Amino acid sequence: METSSEFEKSTIASELIQGMEVAKQLKFHLTTASSSPENLLTLLQKILSSYDTALLLLNWTESSAGQPQTLPAMLAQLPESPISTYESGDFKDHHRDVSKKRKALPTWKDHVRISSDNGGENSADGYSWRKYGQKDILGAAHPRSYYRCTYRKTRSCQATKQVQRSDNDSAIFEITYKGKHTCHKAGNSVPPAKPVKQEQNRSDHRPQPPNEALINFRANLRVKTDDCRIHEAADSFSFPSGMEYNSQLSSFSQLVNEDLMGTFSPSFISPDTTGSSYFSVSPYQMNSFGQLSDSDYTEIISANTSTTTSPILDLDFQIDEVNLDSNFPFDMPGFF
């Protein structure tokens, strides 16, 4: 844990700084209305990617005691992208295009780590799913499960998800969501959040309510396309000095995504009380920025795979080596 700590810290800090810089860019563009929605979207995605990557690194740092793998080795395994954006097939059947199967519904991914001691409860995403299939996937150690919204028939909700246990780390489930939930919208109320038996979810305890910081954070996090308020969210964003960064950041990513999607999920807080869950989402399901065509989704999602390491937009900023010592102030009030 000590040997590569400097590398870890600088890598994490770099990601966070990158996120900060891009947030500044975004703020600038928003306040000056000088950029197209697509560009703003890309900037936002970069921010999320940076946080996701940092989060991944933090997760690794936290659990590295039992991991023989070095961080550089782990990063090398990632197909040159933050965890938030790679498609599951990248690990195994990299050549296959997974984003264009049949119905080209908006697709995004979560990566959920379960803790070993909680009976596997996780991924209580507030929706009710019904399993409709399971397949052994070529080259994958574990079968893939297929779920659709319970209210597919009654409310014509087309949302589906695929759940597959990671080969490398069986505590991680890769969840691919397809399509937006329309069930709760149609019913003008929140989704029922009924307990669902799932491959990785065998208990039905509701997660404890989000802590105050998170509530506060969430309340402040309103990203609207018609109201340049993302800086407000940024201004209010600071890390608590405690250890909650996992759920905080997870929720950050998730919340931004949901706000953009206009698909509010009442309690998609990491139910994993150990904080070892993380979510990472590609926020390309929103309608607010104008309807993206199916091909747009595909393009964005695939382009997405290299957001952090090879930016898809030419951004004329440099990452300054600001305050990059080993004591990076996560709880610095003026983080943004």
Add this chain to the structure above:
DNA sequence: GTAATTTGACCCAG
């Protein structure tokens, strides 16, 4: 009894 899950068959894009 209904609802959810399992699982082999079928569909279809590549």
Add this chain to the structure above:
DNA sequence: CTGGGTCAAATTAC
């Protein structure tokens, strides 16, 4: 043709 995704009958759970 192959493999991933879906269907639907059978089975299991509640």
